[in-house]
Amino acid sequence: MVRVYIQTGYEYEALSKFEAAVDLFEEMGDTNTVKAVYLNIGAAYHELEYHDLAEKYYMESMEGDGSADAFAYNNLGEVALGRKQYLTAKDYFEKSISLQEANGDIFYLFSDGVTDQFGGKRNKKFTTKRLLKLIVNGAFHSMDQNKAIIENALEELQGSAEQTDDIVCVGFKLDV
Numbered sequence: 001m002v003r004v005y006i007q008t009g010y011e012y013e014a015l016s017k018f019e020a021a022v023d024l025f026e027e028m029g030d031t032n033t034v035k036a037v038y039l040n041i042g043a044a045y046h047e048l049e050y051h052d053l054a055e056k057y058y059m060e061s062m063e064g065d066g067s068a069d070a071f072a073y074n075n076l077g078e079v080a081l082g083r084k085q086y087l088t089a090k091d092y093f094e095k096s097i098s099l100q101e102a103n104g105d106i107f108y109l110f111s112d113g114v115t116d117q118f119g120g121k122r123n124k125k126f127t128t129k130r131l132l133k134l135i136v137n138g139a140f141h142s143m144d145q146n147k148a149i150i151e152n153a154l155e156e157l158q159g160s161a162e163q164t165d166d167i168v169c170v171g172f173k174l175d176v
Helices: 003-009 012-029 031-047 051-060 069-081 086-103 128-140 143-158
Strands: 103-111 171-176
Touching: 003 012, 003 171, 012 031, 031 051, 031 069, 051 069, 128 143, 143 171
Parallel strands: none
Antiparallel strands: 103 171
């Protein structure tokens, strides 16, 4: 989304919205989402080639429990590449990979009943794209939080419509 704003000349509007989101999520005490927004702000500044500001927000995204660190280190590697600091970029990318390996892998298995569920104002399908977006956006949340997010999204879409098929969605994390 950041690239869309930037490509269409609305980069500062995007940054303003991100800053407002930080305020809102900080007020709610949702530190994981604040970190995700910081990653987006860093990405916006990176696209604008404001490397110092990108680096600042990527570093801020790493404060706390470490859940965003692998993403942040990867993005810091991109910033270092933009600065032509190749050895620094390599170090950041290696750190990102080692953190991803240490955090384990997360798997989701789901039936077509999840993605084929109809509902909403226009009686549209839930779609695989929407489910995958929820899963990717949930990278900073616990498995229990992801379960609640997916359940709420399905319930919101379905509303009073009948369930069209069996719905099965299983997520698990392999800690190594």
